[in-house]
Structures are given as C-alpha cells and as structure tokens.
Amino acid sequence: xxxxxxxxxxxxxxxxxxxxxxxxxxxxxxxxxxxxxxxxxxxxxxxxxxxxxxxxxxxxxxxxxxxxxxxxxxxxxxxxxxxxxxxxxxxxxxxxxxxxxxxxxxxxxxxxxxxxxxxxxxxxxxxxxxxxxxxxxxxxxxxxxxxxxxxxxxxxxxxxxxxxxxxxxxxxxxxxxxxxxxxxxxxxxxxxxxxxxxxxxxxxxxxxxxxxxxxxxxxxxxxxxxxxxxxxxxxxxxxxxxxxxxxxxxxxxxxxxxxxxxxxxxxxxxxxxxxxxxxxxxxxxxxxxxxxxxxxxxxxxxxxxxxxxxxxxxxx
Amino acid sequence: xxxxxxxxxxxxxxxxxxxxxxxxxxxxxxxxxxxxxxxxxxxxxxxxxxxxxxxxxxxxxxxxxxxxxxxxxxxxxxxxxxxxxxxxxxxxxxxxxxxxxxxxxxxxxxxxxxxxxxxxxxxxxxxxxxxxxxxxxxxxxxxxxxxxxxxxxxxxxxxxxxxxxxxxxxxxxxxxxxxxxxxxxxxxxxxxxxxxxxxxxxxxxxxxxxxxxxxxxxxxxxxxxxxxxxxxxxxxxxxxxxxxxxxxxxxxxxxxxxxxxxxxxxxxxxxxxxxxxxxxxxxxxxxxxxxxxxxxxxxxxxxxxxxxxxxxxxxxxxxxxxxxxxxxxxxxxxxxxxxxxxxxxxxxxxxxxxxxxxxxxxxxxxxxxxxxxxxxxxxxxxxxxxxxxxxxxxxxxxxxxxxxxxxxxxxxxxxxxxxxxxxxxxxxxxxxxxxxxxxxxxxxxxxxxxxxxxxxxxxxxxxxxxxxxxxxxxxxxxxxxxxxxxxxxxxxxxxxxxxxxxxxxxxxxxxx
Numbered sequence: 001x002x003x004x005x006x007x008x009x010x011x012x013x014x015x016x017x018x019x020x021x022x023x024x025x026x027x028x029x030x031x032x033x034x035x036x037x038x039x040x041x042x043x044x045x046x047x048x049x050x051x052x053x054x055x056x057x058x059x060x061x062x063x064x065x066x067x068x069x070x071x072x073x074x075x076x077x078x079x080x081x082x083x084x085x086x087x088x089x090x091x092x093x094x095x096x097x098x099x100x101x102x103x104x105x106x107x108x109x110x111x112x113x114x115x116x117x118x119x120x121x122x123x124x125x126x127x128x129x130x131x132x133x134x135x136x137x138x139x140x141x142x143x144x145x146x147x148x149x150x151x152x153x154x155x156x157x158x159x160x161x162x163x164x165x166x167x168x169x170x171x172x173x174x175x176x177x178x179x180x181x182x183x184x185x186x187x188x189x190x191x192x193x194x195x196x197x198x199x200x201x202x203x204x205x206x207x208x209x210x211x212x213x214x215x216x217x218x219x220x221x222x223x224x225x226x227x228x229x230x231x232x233x234x235x236x237x238x239x240x241x242x243x244x245x246x247x248x249x250x251x252x253x254x255x256x257x258x259x260x261x262x263x264x265x266x267x268x269x270x271x272x273x274x275x276x277x278x279x280x281x282x283x284x285x286x287x288x289x290x291x292x293x294x295x296x297x298x299x300x301x302x303x304x305x306x307x308x309x310x311x312x313x314x315x316x
Numbered sequence: 317x318x319x320x321x322x323x324x325x326x327x328x329x330x331x332x333x334x335x336x337x338x339x340x341x342x343x344x345x346x347x348x349x350x351x352x353x354x355x356x357x358x359x360x361x362x363x364x365x366x367x368x369x370x371x372x373x374x375x376x377x378x379x380x381x382x383x384x385x386x387x388x389x390x391x392x393x394x395x396x397x398x399x400x401x402x403x404x405x406x407x408x409x410x411x412x413x414x415x416x417x418x419x420x421x422x423x424x425x426x427x428x429x430x431x432x433x434x435x436x437x438x439x440x441x442x443x444x445x446x447x448x449x450x451x452x453x454x455x456x457x458x459x460x461x462x463x464x465x466x467x468x469x470x471x472x473x474x475x476x477x478x479x480x481x482x483x484x485x486x487x488x489x490x491x492x493x494x495x496x497x498x499x500x501x502x503x504x505x506x507x508x509x510x511x512x513x514x515x516x517x518x519x520x521x522x523x524x525x526x527x528x529x530x531x532x533x534x535x536x537x538x539x540x541x542x543x544x545x546x547x548x549x550x551x552x553x554x555x556x557x558x559x560x561x562x563x564x565x566x567x568x569x570x571x572x573x574x575x576x577x578x579x580x581x582x583x584x585x586x587x588x589x590x591x592x593x594x595x596x597x598x599x600x601x602x603x604x605x606x607x608x609x610x611x612x613x614x615x616x617x618x619x620x621x622x623x624x625x626x627x628x629x630x631x632x633x634x635x636x637x638x639x640x641x642x643x644x645x646x647x648x649x650x651x652x653x654x655x656x657x658x659x660x661x662x663x664x665x666x667x668x669x670x671x672x673x674x675x676x677x678x679x680x681x682x683x684x685x686x687x688x689x690x691x692x693x694x695x696x697x698x699x700x701x702x703x704x705x706x707x708x709x710x711x712x713x714x715x716x717x718x719x720x721x722x723x724x725x726x727x728x729x730x731x732x733x734x735x736x737x738x739x740x741x742x743x744x745x746x747x748x749x750x751x752x753x754x755x756x757x758x759x760x761x762x763x764x765x766x767x768x769x770x771x772x773x774x775x776x777x778x779x780x781x782x783x784x785x786x787x788x789x790x791x792x793x794x795x796x797x798x799x800x801x802x803x804x805x806x807x808x809x810x811x812x813x814x815x816x817x818x819x820x821x822x823x824x825x826x827x828x
Contacts (some may be wrong), residue, residue: 176431184411184422191409193422194373195474196394305412313373 024263029217033210040206045101048106048238054218079215094310134224330379357534402480417455583633608790658743700703712734727758
C-alpha cells in the first residue's frame, strides 16, 4: 500500500515533471529527426549513432575552444555528417536503409571510443566547466507560476529550442508547401518526380535535418545534462526515440507524447529511491509499448508508403 | 481533317539503348495538332520508353525532339511541362492519402504567407478547371476514397492544371470498366475540340480503332507502321504488332459439359482487411466447360479464387469437389485432389522468381513420388526431364531450364505457370487473370491451352478483368458484383448488358 501512496506523492512533485520534460526532450529531438526523415521516405534508425557522434564532438570542441555555442554547432554538424553518410548510401547508392543505419550506429560507437583513446589516452576525457555548459534559462515572470513555472519555465535552453522545433516541424510538415512535398516524396516519389519535384534534394535535406537534430540532442546530453563524454553514453536513447516515432505514428506531437511517457519512466527512476521498481523493467517500457503499438493493439500505425524504398527515376 | 494540321510533336531518329535491349531504334514519331494519335505495340516494343523520352523521364542516346516547330531539350518532367506536355501514367501518379486538391496542385501549389499551402485558392482553381472541361470532381475528397475512373479524371485535371496542350495517356483504359471507358472517350473528344492534342498508348485494338485518328505501330523498338485509323482494321494492326498473322478470335468448338465437378454453396469469406468479400456465392462447375467470371476488380473475384484454391479460409458455405467436401482443405491437399490454380499475381504468388525454371515447374508437386524419394530427396534428373518437356510443349522461350524465372519476360513467366498447372492434368483449373500483361502472341497461345484443357474434360473457372477475354473464352458467364454472383449469362450476351450488371445495374428484382 505504501508503494502506491509513494508513487502518488511523487507524481505531484514539480521536480519529477521538470525532469520528465528534460528527459523527454533528449528523446524528442532525434524522434523529430526520425519523423522528418521517414516522412520523406528514408528509414532512419541511425539516430543513436548520430547522437553519440554529436555528444563526442560537442565535448571535444567545448574542451578545446571553451565556447558552448560553437561546441553545440560542432555537435550538430557531426550528427549531420553521419546523416549525410546515411543519405548518400541509401539515396544515391540505394542500399538497404536498415543495414546502413545499423552500420552507422556501430561505426559511431567504434569511432568515438577510438578517438577518445587517441586524443585523451588512458585518462578521462575531462570535464567541461560549469560556465561552458548549455545553460539553464528561467523565463522571467513565467517561472513564478506555481508548479507549471518550475516544470515549463525553469529548463535548459535546449528544452525551449526543442519545443519550438516541435511546433515548427508540425507546421512545416502539415501546413506548408515544403511539407506537402516532403510527404509526397515519402508516399510516392514517382508522383512527386513527375510533378517536377526534386525527390533527391528533399530526401537529402530531410535526412541531414534528422542528423542535425540528433546531434543537438547529443550536445544536450554531453554538455548540458552531463559535463563529459563517456563511451556509449547515449545508452539506447536513439532507439527509444525511434520507438517514440513509431508510437507517435510518424507525427511530431504523437512522438512528443511518447517521449513524455518514456521520459516519465526515466525520471521516476532517477528521482526516487523509495520506490523500488527495477530500472531494467523501466528501461524495457519503451520497447514493450512500441511492440504493442506495432501489433496494432492501439489503432493502426502505418508508415509512409514509400518509407525505406530507394527511388529509381522512371520506375513505377 | 483534309488539310493536315501542323505538327505538335515530331520525334526524329530517336535511339535509346538500355543494358541488353535496344528500346528505341531510330524511331520517327509525329503527332499533328488536334488529333488523337494512338501508339500501339506489345509489351517491350518501346512505346513507354518513347513517351518517357518525350516527357523527360528518360533521355534518348540520339535523335531530335521537336515540339511546336522548335527543337526541344527535355531534361526532365519540368521541361516537358513547360513545353505544354502532360502525361497520364498507366500507374497513376497519385498519392492515395492526399486530397484530390493536393494531388492536383502538387508541384505547383498556391501559397500564402511564408510558404503555407493555400487550400482556398487551390479549390477555386480546381473548380474553375473542372467546370471548363466538364469534369466533375470534389477537391476535398481523399484520393483513395475515389473509384478508379475518378482517380484517372483527377490525373487528367492535374495535367490540364499544368497547362498541358499535348496529353500523353499511357494505357488509360486498362483499369477502367466499360462504362468508365466510354466516359473517358467522351472526355477525350471534348478535350480535342477545345484544342488539345492527345497521344493514346494502348494495346486494345478495338479502343484504338474507336478513339484515334491515326496510329503508329511499334515492334521491338522500331516503328513498323503508320496507319490512318479509318483505313485499317484490327487484323492489320495485330499483324504489324506481332510480326505474323494472329488469330484474334478464340477458335473453339461448342462445349460438351459433363458431370458437375465442383459445387460451390453459399460461400462467404473476408478480404485481407477483414471486411466481407464474398457474401454467399453459389454455382456449379461442370467438366468440359469454361465458366467465366466477369466483374470490376475488387468485387470478390480474387478472394473467391483463393478460397477455392485453398489459400484463403472460408467463413461459411461449402465447396464440393466431385461430391467431396474440400472447403477447409489447404492448398497442398487440394492440389493432390486435382485442383490446379493459376494465380493472378504471377510474380508474387505464381513463381519463386529466384528459382530456376526447372524448380518452378515442380512447385507444389515436389512431394510427388516422381519428383522426390520419400518426400525428401529430389530426383533431379526426373525434374529436369519434366521441365524440358513442359518448356517444349508450352513454348517457353528461354535459353535453358536453369535460367532464373526472374529473367523471363512476363509472357514466358506466365507460360511456365500455365505449363506447371496444366501439366498435372487437373480436374478443375482455376485461372485468375491468365493473360494479364502478356503479349498478344502469348495470349493466343494461353487461350488455346485453356480451351484444350476444357476439351480434355477439365472444369475451368476463369476470372479476368478483360471483358473481351471472358466473352471469347467462356461457355457461361457469371457476373460478380459486391461479393455476389448477380447473374449467369450466355457467352453471347452483349457487352453493354454485362457492363451494366458489373456495376450493379440491370438485375431483375429478387434475382440472385
């Protein structure tokens, strides 16, 4: 009985929800990237690798230049470059996109460990100073609102950026000409091509955007939430983001809801020592929910029709 | 049209080499303003390549394209569209989950503000177009909610919206019902009256004769004939297309039906989406007859064939084979009981494309003692002998029986399936779309084989989307509509009546 009251107590603390939102944003950025990429018809399971690369280069750049904004840009660029590899392999060379994604994830795990050893030797990577981390930003006035102020307006700067990106992604995908074209390319590239739309350019753009967003998430992880790089520090978040994208039925807000659920699980675990839920059980949750969604138990979740299919001009 | 109009399109000496195929070999093709020009030829004759070159999807190796008197460099569809060329593709270039309006606007969307799609202006533009050409369409409907005829109409409006004066229609009637085809022809004639030029690609000779002013015939990458429609006939065109005389009518004796071979009683089944597809189908199939099923695709024909072949489960009713209940039998047991099945999806269901011809000829019969020892070790010599015999008997054009099925042409792939299924001397032959996408020459051959099987005493059930095929092969015609057989008609029933029945009209109250 006490366990249940403990949970209820926990659920009304602003701290928990503040942590939930932050954890959700770590997942949201790559999830949005996945939505954009897959809406254009390129399956992207490489968010994990792109995040990890972003995290590593973010820390390295920050340690070298002591400028967090520059470091964040470097992290995004690194994620974008990994995405570019995925794009070239799957769009230009029409390779299997799952295989390419797996390869990038393995490559990212390997190259970051290699570089850590190469650059820092057997010592620690080193810690980024407090003043060189992505800062928290309290919104004046709004932060005073009871409960919600703490949850929504006393957050890291990246959280605000992510929420703006969320709204923008939704608007662009479903309200603009660009979005209409991206979705057309992901549903039936032949139709888009014959209408004079550049299929390849849109797909490259979408995949690279997913890399930039994943790289940003990597930066948030390494030089925001944490202050150093540890090998494999993303710890499967890219995959959970993938699960969130599917759970959210390839829509930005759907993915956001999924990220909040998964983020809550993480926050409950991190924020509480009195409730004894096995962390292994909690970390299983996203995948379990995804399987339930994929099995069609919560309505159908249909990917874009041309998702994962390379486009060959002139084909039917 | 005694005074020849100026040329809208003039393609001169077009050559295009694909790996292994010379798709276009010094092709000359010209179309006059305001005419309906038919481009005919068998699959692989190079028609689509030629039109893809005109539309910029494929680039010719050599030759010149002149549009409206000016040499044109068409690098892509964008250039073609700018020249006033529009194409309605055989496989519609539509996005099923988009609205009609979004589909039509795609690539030329009206925008407001920074980049917002302007739904209101799109609607106004479409309504204006549909009014001008008399093509009623609801811009807000979702594309996949529309029947095929209206989807095609949306394709035409899409092309007109881009300001096309020259319209290329690639096999436009392949997916249409007879009524829809008639409506399309009315639309095409109206378009010509309002100054458009139309290139009509087809292999349906009747339609070509009906709609076109002039005809260009292609065979194996070359132009083999320029004809004026009113001075030619089906036989002449078919001979040019195939390169030899072809028998267009099926030559068969009247049927001599024997005992009832298969009884279907009140059969019900669901589609892949779980909705009822068969709503109580009953008929008798006799030995020595061909029962044809006419109907617009998607009215339960596919599901019926699958249930009878044992690859789909019935939800109710019975199927008897010579008095024995086979309703719940799986495909293997049915095969052993004497049911052969030519499935409609040749590449997906009929063959294992990566397997050799020899391996494909024993699919489903690999457990027979002739082909395997104790169902376990394949008798390779016997299999190869068998495959060689079938290849010879059924005229499969292939360098050897070891060639992968993937590398055969559609017609030859189909012949492999027909050979395998008929080679087992079945009691009942289920033939679903046996000649879909197959050349005239191969069609003629497959038709003869089906009739031969009937004459040998097999009961044949034929499903075809081609009304002509059903009419010329069948001894009786069952018309299917929305999961029911609405009527069984004699083979000489006029096309108009069948067409009416196929779309749910013309049934006497209380029938079926």
